[in-house]
Amino acid sequence: MRLSRYFLPVLKETPAEAQIVSHRYMLRAGMIKQASAGIYSWLPLGFKVLRKLENIVHEEQVRAGHIPMLMPTLQSADLWRESGRYDGYGEEMLRMQDRHGRDMLFSPTAEEMFTDVFRSHVKSYKDLPLTLYQIQWKFRDEIRPRFGVMRGREFLMKDGYNFDQSKEDALHAYNRHLVSYLRTYERMGLQAIPMRADSGPIGGDYTHEFLVLAETGESEVFYDSEITDLKFGDREIDFDSVEQCQAVLEEFTSRYARTDETHDEAVFNALPEERRRVARGIEVGQIFYFGTQYSEALGATVQTPDGTSVPVHMGSHGIGVSRLLGAIIEASHDDKGIIWPEGVTPFHCGIVNLKQGDEAADGACEALYGSLTALGLEPLYDDRNERAGGKFATMDLIGLPWRITVGPRGLKNGVVELTCRRTGESEELPPEQAVAKVAEIYAGI
Numbered sequence: 001m002r003l004s005r006y007f008l009p010v011l012k013e014t015p016a017e018a019q020i021v022s023h024r025y026m027l028r029a030g031m032i033k034q035a036s037a038g039i040y041s042w043l044p045l046g047f048k049v050l051r052k053l054e055n056i057v058h059e060e061q062v063r064a065g066h067i068p069m070l071m072p073t074l075q076s077a078d079l080w081r082e083s084g085r086y087d088g089y090g091e092e093m094l095r096m097q098d099r100h101g102r103d104m105l106f107s108p109t110a111e112e113m114f115t116d117v118f119r120s121h122v123k124s125y126k127d128l129p130l131t132l133y134q135i136q137w138k139f140r141d142e143i144r145p146r147f148g149v150m151r152g153r154e155f156l157m158k159d160g161y162n163f164d165q166s167k168e169d170a171l172h173a174y175n176r177h178l179v180s181y182l183r184t185y186e187r188m189g190l191q192a193i194p195m196r197a198d199s200g201p202i203g204g205d206y207t208h209e210f211l212v213l214a215e216t217g218e219s220e221v222f223y224d225s226e227i228t229d230l231k232f233g234d235r236e237i238d239f240d241s242v243e244q245c246q247a248v249l250e251e252f253t254s255r256y257a258r259t260d261e262t263h264d265e266a267v268f269n270a271l272p273e274e275r276r277r278v279a280r281g282i283e284v285g286q287i288f289y290f291g292t293q294y295s296e297a298l299g300a301t302v303q304t305p306d307g308t309s310v311p312v313h314m315g316s317h318g319i320g321v322s323r324l325l326g327a328i329i330e331a332s333h334d335d336k337g338i339i340w341p342e343g344v345t346p347f348h349c350g351i352v353n354l355k356q357g358d359e360a361a362d363g364a365c366e367a368l369y370g371s372l373t374a375l376g377l378e379p380l381y382d383d384r385n386e387r388a389g390g391k392f393a394t395m396d397l398i399g400l401p402w403r404i405t406v407g408p409r410g411l412k413n414g415v416v417e418l419t420c421r422r423t424g425e426s427e428e429l430p431p432e433q434a435v436a437k438v439a440e441i442y443a444g445i
């Protein structure tokens with residue numbers, strides 16, 4: 001993309017309403033624009049990152065054997081009356097009527113809708129196990145929407161629902177989600193720690209929240225410091241293997257890690273003092289096993305081999321996709337702007353032309369742009385007629401992990417400058433070598 005032809009409305013001033021760094025940078029980098037309280041327009045740069053996150057979530061869900069589909073955002077109240085949640089859900093549910101006076105609502109989650117599809121089409125244990133999921137907008141009329149996309153009213157969520165014949169099978173689905181989420185967050189450059197949590201209005205006894213440690217997090221968390229040394233890494237997992245998923249679950253959940261709702265001071269204090277950590281975290285996902293609560297209420301049953309009819313065991317599993325943008329920025333920035341992890345960056349590499357209009361500089365930039373593009377990478381070429389300082393400031397603000405700077409002086413010596421956004425380190429290289437190096441960095445991502 002050439003910046004002169006892109007739409008990147010960066011702001012010079014820090015918007016007064018933004019209280020935390022991710023919200024400030026998302027507004028300043030032209031990623032989002034508030035439409036009304038807790039509701040945002042996604043401008044091209046923000047939309048690009050959102051799509052990248054969605055892609056990672058899809059890839060990892062499919063890898064775990066889960067099946068994508070899409071539900072409507074507007075749902076009939078009748079289904080929610082059947083499950084008993086229509087009255088209980090409270091003010092967070094946005095309710096409305098259509099022209100015929102029928103009660104409708106904007107889905108805050110979709111247990112009912114998925115269970116309804118399931119009960120209409122699945123009758124036999126032979127069709128199990130089954131996990132369906134979607135990435136779809138949700139609406140919760142939060143009393144205090146704040147921190148930009150972090151606590152929105154409209155937000156993008158991946159929500160998945162497993163249907164299993166027994167509690168044992170459903171717990172495997174729970175473990176499988178936990179493993180798959182560890183992989184998903186690591187690909188986004190995040191460490192998200194599974195912590196024992198409270199199930200809230202979704203219900204059930206088994207639940208873990210995934211938390212990214214950050215001072216601006218809304219949840220208070222308590223954990224054993226050893227947990228932050230754990231990495232999922234590039235290990236291969238057979239998601240159908242009960243033993244393999246169980247082993248990962250035990251490794252990542254055996255140490256103390258809880259949100260304030262489930263915190264137990266006595267158990268925590270039994271840990272050696274130097275390992276006890278009290279911190280704040282951003283909840284980027286949550287998994288639940290709730291048994292037959294919804295299947296019994298809605299009559300989602302299957303025939304077992306001996307011909308009896310039993311309600312299926314279910315769980316639901318969510319990732320806050322739009323919230324993740326905020327969480328990643330909170331975890332990865334400096335005083336100049338965002339620092340995108342390579343796995344989610346909107347463009348792979350910036351190209352800064354120090355002297356637009358100079359024949360050699362323009363030619364070298366075009367050649368770099370062409371070579372990077374031919375390798376399947378997406379460069380952002382700042383080809384505007386602006387001062388170098390302004391170009392650097394924009395690149396630093398929008399946070400591309402790598403930048404190639406091209407100027408007439410370097411070109412006389414046959415070199416361009418390759419700079420790492422995270423460390424600030426630069427090296428001078430012939431243009432082909434800079435391209436090769438950027439390609440190598442992204443080869444494994």
Ligand code: 5CA
Pocket residue numbers: 108109110111140142149150151152153154155157158159160202283284285286316317318319320321322323
């Ligand atoms: N049905 C279940 C799992 S699919 C469910 O709704 N779970 S949830 O309530 O925990 O939401 C899933 C994730 O959505 C949360 O972990 C959080 O990351 C994100 N989320 C929840 N509320 C908001 C909000 N107001 N703004 C942005 N993200 C949110």
